[in-house]
Amino acid sequence: MPIATDxxxxxxxxxxxRNFSLIDELGVGAHKRVYLIEQNGLRFALKIxxxxxSLKPRFEREAAALRGCAHPSVAILHDTFALMSGGxxxxxxxxxxxxxxxxxxxxxxxxxxxxLVRAMGLALANALDHLRNRNLxxxxxxxxxxxxxxxxxxxxxxxxxxxxxxxxxxxxDFLPQGPGTPLYASAEQLLNEATLIxxxxxxxxxxxxxxxxxIGRHPFAPENDxxxxxxxxxxxxxxxxxxxxxxxxxxxxxxxxxxxxxxAQRYRNPKDLIDALTAV
Amino acid sequence: MPAFHQMGHDSWNLxxxxxxxxxxxxxxxxxxxxxxxxVEKLNALGARARQLDIVLDxxxxxxxxxxxxxxxxxHVTSDFETADxxxxxxxxxxxxxxxxxxxxxxxxxxxxxxxxxxTFDPAYYDWVVNCxxxxxxxxxxxxxxxxxxxxxxxxxxxLPGVAERIASIVTRTRVDRVYLVFYDDLQPRVQRTDxxxxxxxxxxxxxxxxxxxxxxxxxxxxxxxxxxxxxxTDVATGKFFNLRRFVPGRWDDPAEGGRVLPYWTDDEFATxxxxxxxxxxxxxxxxxxxxADANPYSRExxxxxxxxxxxxxxxxxxxxxxxxxxxxxxxxxxxxxxAQAILTHADRRWAALEQSGAFLFERANNGEWVRAWLNALxxx
Numbered sequence: 001m002p003i004a005t006d007x008x009x010x011x012x013x014x015x016x017x018r019n020f021s022l023i024d025e026l027g028v029g030a031h032k033r034v035y036l037i038e039q040n041g042l043r044f045a046l047k048i049x050x051x052x053x054s055l056k057p058r059f060e061r062e063a064a065a066l067r068g069c070a071h072p073s074v075a076i077l078h079d080t081f082a083l084m085s086g087g088x089x090x091x092x093x094x095x096x097x098x099x100x101x102x103x104x105x106x107x108x109x110x111x112x113x114x115x116l117v118r119a120m121g122l123a124l125a126n127a128l129d130h131l132r133n134r135n136l137x138x139x140x141x142x143x144x145x146x147x148x149x150x151x152x153x154x155x156x157x158x159x160x161x162x163x164x165x166x167x168x169x170x171x172x173d174f175l176p177q178g179p180g181t182p183l184y185a186s187a188e189q190l191l192n193e194a195t196l197i198x199x200x201x202x203x204x205x206x207x208x209x210x211x212x213x214x215i216g217r218h219p220f221a222p223e224n225d226x227x228x229x230x231x232x233x234x235x236x237x238x239x240x241x242x243x244x245x246x247x248x249x250x251x252x253x254x255x256x257x258x259x260x261x262x263x264a265q266r267y268r269n270p271k272d273l274i275d276a277l278t279a280v
Numbered sequence: 281m282p283a284f285h286q287m288g289h290d291s292w293n294l295x296x297x298x299x300x301x302x303x304x305x306x307x308x309x310x311x312x313x314x315x316x317x318x319v320e321k322l323n324a325l326g327a328r329a330r331q332l333d334i335v336l337d338x339x340x341x342x343x344x345x346x347x348x349x350x351x352x353x354x355h356v357t358s359d360f361e362t363a364d365x366x367x368x369x370x371x372x373x374x375x376x377x378x379x380x381x382x383x384x385x386x387x388x389x390x391x392x393x394x395x396x397x398x399t400f401d402p403a404y405y406d407w408v409v410n411c412x413x414x415x416x417x418x419x420x421x422x423x424x425x426x427x428x429x430x431x432x433x434x435x436x437x438x439l440p441g442v443a444e445r446i447a448s449i450v451t452r453t454r455v456d457r458v459y460l461v462f463y464d465d466l467q468p469r470v471q472r473t474d475x476x477x478x479x480x481x482x483x484x485x486x487x488x489x490x491x492x493x494x495x496x497x498x499x500x501x502x503x504x505x506x507x508x509x510x511x512x513t514d515v516a517t518g519k520f521f522n523l524r525r526f527v528p529g530r531w532d533d534p535a536e537g538g539r540v541l542p543y544w545t546d547d548e549f550a551t552x553x554x555x556x557x558x559x560x561x562x563x564x565x566x567x568x569x570x571x572a573d574a575n576p577y578s579r580e581x582x583x584x585x586x587x588x589x590x591x592x593x594x595x596x597x598x599x600x601x602x603x604x605x606x607x608x609x610x611x612x613x614x615x616x617x618x619a620q621a622i623l624t625h626a627d628r629r630w631a632a633l634e635q636s637g638a639f640l641f642e643r644a645n646n647g648e649w650v651r652a653w654l655n656a657l658x659x660x
Contacts (some may be wrong), residue, residue: 014331116510195406196448197400236441261444262487263451264450264485264491268492269454269492
């Protein structure tokens with residue numbers, strides 16, 4: 001039976017067991033399907049993923065990470081559990097439903113305006129501070145993982161590859177590339193340098209997203225060649241001069257430091273990033 | 281912008297000396313003094329001790345517990361040689377005892393435990409940071425600041441990306457002070473001329489300071505000129521650092537001063553000179569006694585040499601060096617002079633020596649590092 005069919009069956013089972021109404025399918029990710037469910041007039045996102053031996057530790061980490069978080073810009077996790085259906089074990093998570101969609105969808109509709117870019121930057125930098133205090137690194141900050149609760153209230157979602165710095169790494173050192181989405185990954189992620197991963201890795205990802213919104217394209221791709229952009233980041237090149245100029249004239253020159261090739265060259269603390277974003 | 285006094289064998293008298301009062305801190309040496317002796321010596325310093333940043337360096341560099349006064353310190357245990365150094369719990373206990381010892385002797389700061397590794401790879405610096413974090417968690421509530429002890433192998437620091445990688449790992453922690461130890465393989469008084477290594481060291485200091493870490497370069501000598509130029513807030517030296525450097529055998533050296541020759545620290549040549557060479561340069565006019573007057577110990581040494589009494593001036597040599605160090609640190613920190621200016625002047629002096637036709641008795645003392653240092657500053 002295909003996973004999609006499996007997941008739909010599992011969604012129905014979960015809803016029946018826990019007194020939810022299944023409203024609709026919201027989307028599909030690399031490992032999971034997401035459904036909109038409702039209980040007592042409140043809406044939730046139901047995420048269903050088949051469990052494999054390699055994925056289970058990541059699901060457990062994601063759940064553990066989110067359970068320890070309580071921040072307005074971090075998605076709320078209500079429940080997680082494993083469920084057997086048709087001889088296959090599934091990982092179930094029930095999260096808050098973020099009604100106003102992803103930043104990726106907004107960006108696809110047109111350039112995001114400067115005040116919203118700044119507001120998103122400040123809210124998410126605050127969220128990164130919250131994560132840092134819990135030794136967590138998200139490692140996959142990108143427009144698809146940034147959502148809106150209502151209006152412009154921004155929320156960081158999908159902690160599927162979260163790294164807990166005080167737990168052993170799940171990443172294999174010998175692999176040429178570490179976890180993350182290459183287009184939004186820092187050099188240390190692209191080069192799989194586990195000892196360099198910390199909150200400054202997320203800072204790079206966030207700055208890249210904000211810069212993309214501010215100037216309307218990937219800051220490392222003035223010529224819109226995204227493969228070249230990834231190569232530039234992996235080679236630890238500085239942000240191209242044209243992008244720097246555009247960022248400065250858009251009032252986001254502070255992001256240039258956050259996009260520096262080495263973590264030591266970026267802002268040391270989330271507060272430094274917040275101050276820099278506020279100062280402009 | 282302080283200079284720190286790196287304590288060694290029988291160094292306490294220098295701490296209380298009026299002409300050397302510009303040193304703003306001391307780095308305690310558990311190899312040379314037990315905790316009771318440290319308490320006694322600090323008490324003897326009275327008000328002066330209360331003005332000092334007193335850094336306790338646990339000296340875990342080589343896992344041996346029987347050197348000098350180390351066995352008197354609670355953080356050094358008899359299982360040091362046989363312990364599993366990869367055991368986090370073992371290090372946590374070392375940090376706990378280190379903090380207790382720090383409190384007992386009145387330390388204001390503690391350098392985190394760090395051993396000299398077999399290889400200086402990222403995993404080592406990751407461990408270094410974790411160890412510093414452990415100490416910081418215990419020391420911070422007691423108002424004792426922690427320094428991340430960062431030992432760097434100088435011959436490797438010039439490789440591409442090494443300095444930036446180390447800086448990135450070391451600045452991951454919230455501990456914002458670094459106790460930087462450049463580990464070298466050169467003989468005493470031989471200066472490094474490897475431009476890439478020096479430029480890498482300068483890059484590392486710059487990167488750390490840029491990231492908000494306050495760097496204390498430990499075990500400095502004349503190379504302090506480079507480290508201050510790189511932006512190091514603090515530099516430390518001791519009376520023996522006109523002789524020794526942080527090399528593999530450093531902690532095996534007998535901790536006494538009896539066989540030490542006197543050395544003159546010459547600001548104009550940026551070098552150390554033996555007595556024969558001081559006399560030679562005086563005779564050919566390349567040591568200017570009036571300029572030397574700026575250092576009270578230089579004046580005393582020259583007066584002594586003038587008597588031809590043959591009296592030893594080792595102790596004056598130490599003081600002359602320490603005075604030079606603290607003055608130059610202050611001059612550079614306040615912008616009165618720069619490493620480039622000092623070294624460019626030194627280059628001219630070495631050229632003048634060559635033109636004079638005279639040869640220093642100490643053959644290895646040829647000033648060849650001066651241009652290497654200038655180029656390292658240029659290329660970093």
